[in-house]
Amino acid sequence: VANPGPRPGEQRKDDALAILGTRHADVWVATASPDGEPYLVPLSLGWIDERIVLVTDPATATVRNLEARPRARVAAGGPPDVVLIDARLEAVTRLEAAAPDLLEAYAAQADWDPRVSGGDLVVLVFAPRRIQVWRESDELAGRTVMRDGRWLV
Amino acid sequence: VANPGPRPGEQRKDDALAILGTRHADVWVATASPDGEPYLVPLSLGWIDERIVLVTDPATATVRNLEARPRARVAAGGPPDVVLIDARLEAVTRLEAAAPDLLEAYAAQADWDPRVSGGDLVVLVFAPRRIQVWRESDELAGRTVMRDGRWLV
Numbered sequence: 001v002a003n004p005g006p007r008p009g010e011q012r013k014d015d016a017l018a019i020l021g022t023r024h025a026d027v028w029v030a031t032a033s034p035d036g037e038p039y040l041v042p043l044s045l046g047w048i049d050e051r052i053v054l055v056t057d058p059a060t061a062t063v064r065n066l067e068a069r070p071r072a073r074v075a076a077g078g079p080p081d082v083v084l085i086d087a088r089l090e091a092v093t094r095l096e097a098a099a100p101d102l103l104e105a106y107a108a109q110a111d112w113d114p115r116v117s118g119g120d121l122v123v124l125v126f127a128p129r130r131i132q133v134w135r136e137s138d139e140l141a142g143r144t145v146m147r148d149g150r151w152l153v
Numbered sequence: 154v155a156n157p158g159p160r161p162g163e164q165r166k167d168d169a170l171a172i173l174g175t176r177h178a179d180v181w182v183a184t185a186s187p188d189g190e191p192y193l194v195p196l197s198l199g200w201i202d203e204r205i206v207l208v209t210d211p212a213t214a215t216v217r218n219l220e221a222r223p224r225a226r227v228a229a230g231g232p233p234d235v236v237l238i239d240a241r242l243e244a245v246t247r248l249e250a251a252a253p254d255l256l257e258a259y260a261a262q263a264d265w266d267p268r269v270s271g272g273d274l275v276v277l278v279f280a281p282r283r284i285q286v287w288r289e290s291d292e293l294a295g296r297t298v299m300r301d302g303r304w305l306v
Contacts, residue, residue: 028193030191032189036189038224040237071189073183079179
């Protein structure tokens with residue numbers, strides 16, 4: 001298929017929102033320890049009210065890293081259709097204390113329902129600060145569609 | 154398709170090597186800045202003589218992070234078929250100074266040939282230290298197939 005050329009920003013935003021709204025999708029979540037050790041795991045994605053919502057075990061390196069520094073870089077989609085999000089952790093809530101509506105929305109999108117899986121879990125809510133969207137190298141220019149938490153398109 | 158149950162370690166190693174040998178595959182490469190800012194980008198994979206080989210622009214955050222701390226966590230494959238590698242940077246070489254055999258092998262596997270793409274590029278060679286391989290949650294036990302640079306299976 002011939003490359004149709006770079007997408008305009010508005011289309012990249014729409015395409016990114018479609019990827020973030022995909023059901024049963026995992027994202028790659030990168031965090032770092034206080035001394036700069038990179039960590040990376042796949043987690044089931046919730047995208048709810050323009051927030052990234054993840055649910056995981058509080059004993060994981062991801063949660064430990066976020067407690068020390070509330071920053072993650074999250075990759076959705078997959079090469080060559082890439083959505084990369086620099087995100088700030090807004091809240092960590094024990095599953096039992098999380099808002100029922102949030103858990104309902106998460107379970108509807110993710111490929112599992114943490115309310116029935118049992119075990120010790122926390123809900124992580126992240127605000128996107130920067131979002132970059134590109135496919136081929138001709139889309140590297142103009143790849144930033146959100147900066148400082150505001151859509152540019 | 155019914156889950157056939159967890160794969161034995163030897164099969165996980167074979168499956169991981171098949172994923173790492175895939176042509177035209179990208180990997181997700183997580184690094185961290187010295188003050189603990191996570192970074193994550195997709196790069197074209199070379200898997201040559203049990204080393205991860207990547208080629209990128211020396212002005213990127215990935216290279217800057219690696220110069221400060223020679224550690225990356227690299228994800229190959231995609232959920233639910235995951236290969237996660239904690240890797241140590243062994244060498245950074247300017248493209249012009251890299252071994253011709255290495256560049257030939259890289260170009261044969263990756264989806265581009267850095268020798269013809271032009272621009273300022275460096276070749277990054279990483280030794281895997283730990284490799285984890287799993288699909289479903291029933292494979293989380295036994296997911297480590299390499300530790301301290303040695304295959305366990």
